[in-house]
Amino acid sequence: MVRKTKLDAELTRQRIIDAAREVFLARGVSRSTLEHIATRAEVTRGAVYWHFKNKTEIFHAIRDQVFLPLIDRMDDTLTVENSDDPLTQIENSLCDTIHELNNNIQMRQTYEIMMMKCEYVDEFATVLQQILNNCSSITDKFELAYKRAKSKKILAGPHTPRALALDTHLFFSGLLHMWVKDTDGSKFRFQATVLIKSHIQLRRK
């Protein structure tokens, strides 16, 4: 039995992606061979080359499957404009992402790969620009939310929404990095939401 139905083919494609994610995580992207991935997916390299041009294409497939939905989701939480508590809105968008990291294995693995198991050179360098762009966009959303918070007079101190947004973005960026690195959970994973609440609390009047 060689030739599969279209649905079967789609299943093996997904199996290859899943296998690649786990192999990447364990061995790092550059040390992972297509043979490793194929074996883990219980196919041959022939199947892998049928579905993907090369390793880079698998990498992007993994990334797109997890990151594109996540960005949309974060956007959604932040963009609601008629919230009566924009600070809680920011807090929720951050906690929501952490919550996803905790519960969604694929997402956790993907984050770990992107942050610690790949090298941003050549073909991968373009990914960096995308990351930068997403960061800008998220920071802008934070700023808008802080503006709304300011007009509602719930902000402590005289700080500009822009400065607060940048600070929050850097805080969260750092938190994500530490969350991912802290694989035993002792230092950051277990108290991530507490840290977020505390960060927001700093801004509340």
Place this chain on the structure above:
Amino acid sequence: MVRKTKLDAELTRQRIIDAAREVFLARGVSRSTLEHIATRAEVTRGAVYWHFKNKTEIFHAIRDQVFLPLIDRMDDTLTVENSDDPLTQIENSLCDTIHELNNNIQMRQTYEIMMMKCEYVDEFATVLQQILNNCSSITDKFELAYKRAKSKKILAGPHTPRALALDTHLFFSGLLHMWVKDTDGSKFRFQATVLIKSHIQLRRK
């Protein structure tokens, strides 16, 4: 002329390290060959294997040369206990690191390699633990400084020194990551010190 004097040998060793740093930066650690490094250093692989066991050992040499002094330096700035303004002390320690990143090419390159051009698996995984440990230690230093600030009554709000320290650490961790990624400087590099001052200002009564 083959055999060199001891001083000459030390020079070629350093040339190999410098070459490796630039090759790692351009090609990523795993795609960098000892041949690449040797060529750039204007020696042969023979010389490289004479001075280093393998690529990993070069990697550690690069790291140690830059990071060990940096950590000491940050410790020094933070540990002075009789400062009359602990908040400025924290601010200075952060700004000082950014200043070093701006002025010290080797340090900048090394940071970039560690953050974006290597994969933390196998032999490199141990480096991660070191990073985590350094982070804990720095956070502890922050906490002590914030405690001093609290006892001097210059802190705004009711927040604990521990929470403030963690928040600052995450902020700075994020800043370093973004600083490194922002290679054209437009988004973070040029305004890093402003962001730091603003972050500290948030805490000042």
Place this chain on the structure above:
DNA sequence: TTATATACAAACATGGATGTATGTAAATAA
């Protein structure tokens, strides 16, 4: 029903990286 395209497996060909072994001229020790 037959022809063709699909979804792979298996085989092949190539290049490149690693580590080691060997060679060697000069520095240094004795």
Place this chain on the structure above:
DNA sequence: TTATTTACATACATCCATGTTTGTATATAA
């Protein structure tokens, strides 16, 4: 002065990953 290291360069052997080509059974279209 001679013997012995030292600091490399050169040559060799091995392995491994990649990409491509070929083969093939079957799903699907006509």
